[in-house]
Amino acid sequence: MITEKLSKKINEANGVEINLLIEEKDYAERHQLLSAEQKVVITEKNEQFSDAIIERFVKETDETVSKGTKEFFQSPLSHVKENQTEYVYVESKSFDIINVDAIALEFDEVFEVYTAMFGLALQKKFGGSIRDYLNQHFDSEKMNYSLMFSGEDGLWEVNLPLNYMAGFNEDTTIEQTYQFLYSFIFSLVEAVENNK
Numbered sequence: 001m002i003t004e005k006l007s008k009k010i011n012e013a014n015g016v017e018i019n020l021l022i023e024e025k026d027y028a029e030r031h032q033l034l035s036a037e038q039k040v041v042i043t044e045k046n047e048q049f050s051d052a053i054i055e056r057f058v059k060e061t062d063e064t065v066s067k068g069t070k071e072f073f074q075s076p077l078s079h080v081k082e083n084q085t086e087y088v089y090v091e092s093k094s095f096d097i098i099n100v101d102a103i104a105l106e107f108d109e110v111f112e113v114y115t116a117m118f119g120l121a122l123q124k125k126f127g128g129s130i131r132d133y134l135n136q137h138f139d140s141e142k143m144n145y146s147l148m149f150s151g152e153d154g155l156w157e158v159n160l161p162l163n164y165m166a167g168f169n170e171d172t173t174i175e176q177t178y179q180f181l182y183s184f185i186f187s188l189v190e191a192v193e194n195n196k
Contacts, residue, residue: 001122001193002186005097007033019043023186024097045179049073052092059087059106073175080114080174081107090178098185105177111143114162114170116181119155122192129192130156137184139164 006024010033017039020028025042028034054068065086066072080088087106095101099121108115122130127149134145146159160181162168168180 001099002027002097002189003031003033003193005099009097010034010038013038017041021045021048021094021182023183027186027190046175048094048179048182049090049092049175051094052090055089056083056086057089059085073178074173077114077170077172077174077177080105084109088174094182098182098189100185103178103181105174105181108161111161113143113164114168114177116158116160116162118158118185119150119153120158120185120189121155122189123154124149124151126192126196127156129195130188132195133188133191134160137166139166 006028009020009024010018010028019041021043022045025040028040034040050070052073054073056065056068056072057063058065068088068090080086084107087104089102089104091102095103100118101121103116103118105114105116107113120130127147130147134147138145143161143164145161146157148157149155150157162177162181163170165184167184172180
């Protein structure tokens, strides 16, 4: 999981300067993955998705609306609510560490909530740990998440209604929402890793 992927990233730096997100640095220190001479440069949050592929699609047809830009990423999250026929799709190398390829974000007009959807590449046997973590971080009395294992793809299909997650704030940018999701999924994967 994270230990294996982060160790590989650190080893590939060959003892020279390495750029890590704050979550990665903290994790590496907790798990003693860094050598004493390893110099760590913190990647600022506004640079986390500098390599991201950002796209907007029509929900019904998956037709491309536009290729997103860094400027679009700075749009208020309310853009998603105002354009309910669309969803935002983001791929980034930073997702590799958390076992996710991409995250889609939309506003669910039926339940009137922001929703994140992604595939989490963890084995089926970790289902109990994933559910335990999500149950601790959701207000399930109002609305629950959806979690289903796809044997065909070998991953968990996760659907999170953001409005009921601890720490979610809808008065942010789209980029900040993706940063929030990254931190949340990082903590989720670490919790699963610690329970195996």
